[in-house]
Amino acid sequence: MARKVRGKRSRECDQNQCEALSSDKDDSMHPHDSSSGSGCVAAVEADDDTTRDPTQELCAKRGKTCDSHDTKGAMEAIRGLEKSRCSECQARARWLCLACRKTLCTKNRAADHLTTHLKDSDHRVYVHLSKGRVMCLACDVELEIKDQSRDQRLPPKVKEEETMQVDVESLIPSVSTTMAKASKPFKKMSSVDTRGNAVEPYALQSRPIMSNIEDEDDDIRPKGLSGLYNMGNTCYANASLQALVNCPPFSDYFRRKSGLSAYTGGSGQSSSPFISHAFMQLIQKMWSPQRIPAIYPDNLLYHIRNKCPQFSGYTQQDSQEFIRCLLELVHRELGRPVYAHEEAAATAWKRKRQNNNRPTNEREKETRWRRRSSGSGSGSGSTGENAGDSGWSSDGDTMLSGEEEINWKHVRMRSVVSDVFDGLMESSIRCLTCNNVSTTPETFEDLSLQIASPSHHTPTIDDEEVPGGETDTWMWSWARWLTSLSSWFVPPAVSLEDCLAAFYTPDRLIGDDMYSCGKCNKLRNGVKSYRVTKLPEVLCVHLKRFSHDQVAGGAKMNTRVTFPLAGLDMSKWATETAGESEYELCALVCHEGATMESGHYVAIARNEIDGNWYEFDDSTVTKLDAAYVLTKDAYVLFYQKKQDLRQERVRDTVRQMMSPRAIASSPLTDRHYISTEWLERLSTFAEPGPITNYDFLCPHANLLPRRSEHVTVICTPVPTPLWRFLNQTFGGGPSVSQLHYCAVCDGRAKGLIEKRKREADNLRALERSMQAMEARSPALLYSHHIPEPSCLSKTWFGDWEKFINDPAVEPPGAIDNSSLLIKSPEGKARLRPRPHCLKVPREFYLYFQSIYGGGPEVFSIDGDQPTEEKAAEVVRLADLAIAAERQRLQQLQQEEAEAAADSKEVSDLERQ
DSSP: OOOOOTTOOOOOOOSSOOOOOOSSTTOOSSOOOGGGSSSSOOOOOOOOOTTOOHHHHHHHHTTOOOSOOOOTTHHHHTTTOTTOBOSSSSSBOOEEETTTOOEEOOSOSSOOHHHHHHHHSOOOEEEETTTOOEEETTTTEEOOOOSSOHHHHSOGGGGSOSSSOOOHHHHSOOGGGTTOOOOOOOOOOOTTTTEEEEOOGGGSOOOOOSOOOOOTTTTTSOSSOOEEOOSSSOHHHHHHHHHHHTOHHHHHHHHSOSOSGGGSTTOOOSSOOHHHHHHHHHHHHHTSTTOOSEEOOHHHHHHHHHHOGGGOSSSOOOHHHHHHHHHHHHHHHHOEEEOHHHHHHHHHHHHHHHHHHSOHHHHHHHHHHHHHHHOSSTTSOOOSHHHHOOSOOTTSOOOOOTTSOOOOSOSEEEOHHHHHHOEEEEEEEEETTTOOEEEEEEEESSEEEEOOOGGGGSOOTTTSOOOSSHHHHHHHHHHHHHHHHHHHHSOOEEEHHHHHHHHHSOEEEOGGGOEEETTTTEEEOEEEEEEEEEOOSEEEEEEEOBOOSTTTTTBBOOOEEEOOSEEEEOGGGBOTTSOOOEEEEEEEEEEESSBTTSSEEEEEEEOTTTOOEEEEETTEEEEEOHHHHTTSOEEEEEEEEOOOHHHHHHHHHHHHHTSHHHHHHSOTTSEEEEEHHHHHHHHHOSOOOSEEGGGTBOTTSSBOGGGGGGHHHHEEEEEHHHHHHHHHHHOEEOOOSSOEEEHHHHHHHHHHHHHHHHHHHHHHHHHHHHHHHHHHOGGGSHHHHOOSOEEEEHHHHHHHHHHHHOTTSOOOOSEEOGGGEEEOTTSOEEEOSSOSEEEEOHHHHHHHHHHHOEEOOEEOOSSBOOOHHHHHHHHHHHHHHHHHHHHHHHHHHHHHHHHHHHHHHHHHHHHO
């Protein structure tokens, strides 16, 4: 079917009028065709040809008879002709006739050569030179481009039958073809072909960028002070929700949205984001102008308990565990894939920003070093860091052409949860023998800290030198005795920084804790340390107050931990590139009681409107003094990055540039498009990071197909001066002034849809065929000759199932069964004890391998796996036996047919 263009409708013509459909104000896309004799509508007999193109039926409905709509070569024909001149005059050409390859103008001062050519000739298919739209102008129908044919775009298996009549022999390849892949890469196209239909600018509306939650009644009772009713020992959930709601970078994401379908990554997942939607509704009620005193969180708890049954019932639960589960569920529902080209672009921008912030002398030294490394002279190629960068250009954007290889395997999943709470940490182990250092990056959502022992920080004889003299020694002993005695009356206290220091103190890996050095290839003593490489926007700190062993049960550690309301500096344990390191407390969860199974949870949070502290005790909300907050025993703390003056000045500048007067003075055509999610981060984040327009763009800087449906929501048009200011301030991109659908990615998305359906249908057909063969003769199956079933990695099969069920998931890579095997020093391989595998018939394994390749083939046996030569011999004998059985059945079927024919002939003779 012809693609529908947003903002335009195909209109049928009557006998008196033929209305023109224009792509721009001087382009006539539907000239009047007077050659039909009696206007535009004529009776057309129904065509019995079943192979007629669907667009020809539209032509018939509009009174036209088009024999064919051949669009082959349309995109190749317009290459280099975007700014060509008309073949009849010197006016700028707008259209190209695919029949005679003439370039034609429309409605200039001299004439309308497109309409004239359409009347004088029988040529009906034309392509727009700048927009790449192919039209049948005789009947006003947009045509599908056939440059990417179905046979070229899809793997060879697509050319198989479309019905469920599947040839089992073609689905089960022989041993000689098991390593052959059935999938070919998608057709590579040039950058000209990536641009499809344009999105009209009037389809997108400018919206407020900087959020403003204050109102005139804030001094009486600010918003966000609604309590939550206890629904049967649910204080742990109420305290957790109140703490999260008062983290502005997180809760502001949900406050003004009418729905979340546009922000689910366009995955089209079968299940809607019920938990995220219920959480959004709860936040909007708590921050509504009506200032509801208390709310029932029943809808949210219902959906959470469906996913996490451990929170069902009326028993007390752990608040920190509830926070983790809720954030994980929201992350799954709102997560979108991040691909390698996005990570490369962000890394290149970060490297460039760091290089610009370095002193000039250091940059000059590095430049001289690179020149010496790459060699001098004009003939030497440039190497080094700059030559290998594959990110945004100096202007902040780089788009890939259609001919470049794109890795569609996502690197990670990204959501508002990861943007707010995720940080990066690097663990390094240094070998004490060879000094080799191995590093491993880790992502953390919170820091779980052991509470440091107070005695560890009390001065002792071992820690400090004892003063000289007997009198001094006697006084020192009395001081120690008084200190220990005071601990019986005043609970000992440690600071939050002490707990952080203990967490980041290097650990010595000696004795039983020795590690395997990759350089020495032996167990060695080492030192393990952690450093933060990226600090999160909101730092969640969990103090381990409860023991979970069988002896102590759920006993609680009542050691008092002091914490700062502001000025928490993480620079001591972070690298220089980790970002802003100073934090301010925004919320905390406290536990009152002796054990984990009993007690009560409350939340304390700072209201972002009036800056005061409030205690949320279920449905009761009480105003507190800051000094009283410092006396509470914290369990989970939420620290937000400090908002510096520079960021506030940037926001003020953005508000001025987005004022109604500034918008009215800027031309409507002078617009750029920015990710709406990034603009939301600009409102509340201390470090919003580089502009990430890949939220709605594909690698070719056109609209991402799976998110194009929500283009009016996920991107925001801003004046070009504002775009330049934001790009110079934060970097990133790509720069987008016009939105187009991507021809390459759209064709690829359609191909993946057909691939999903084809693989699922063929697998079901294979299963039914195997059942039929087993009923006919078990000797036709591999299981009759090879009793041991094949093994398939559960991880890989899970990725394949996700690909089949979720349109946002890319196809899995090659089958990787190497994790199922253990190799001995002699080179023999055995199946791991309790391997994470799926036992399948060998026919299934061969089917998957014929499409994706990979291996190795693993059999479910207790002993050693057969060698490649032995396995090939066993399979060869099985293939011969199956072929012999198939031939025997065919011969038997032929004999039965001949016997039936002879019997019929005898009966006919007897009747005569």
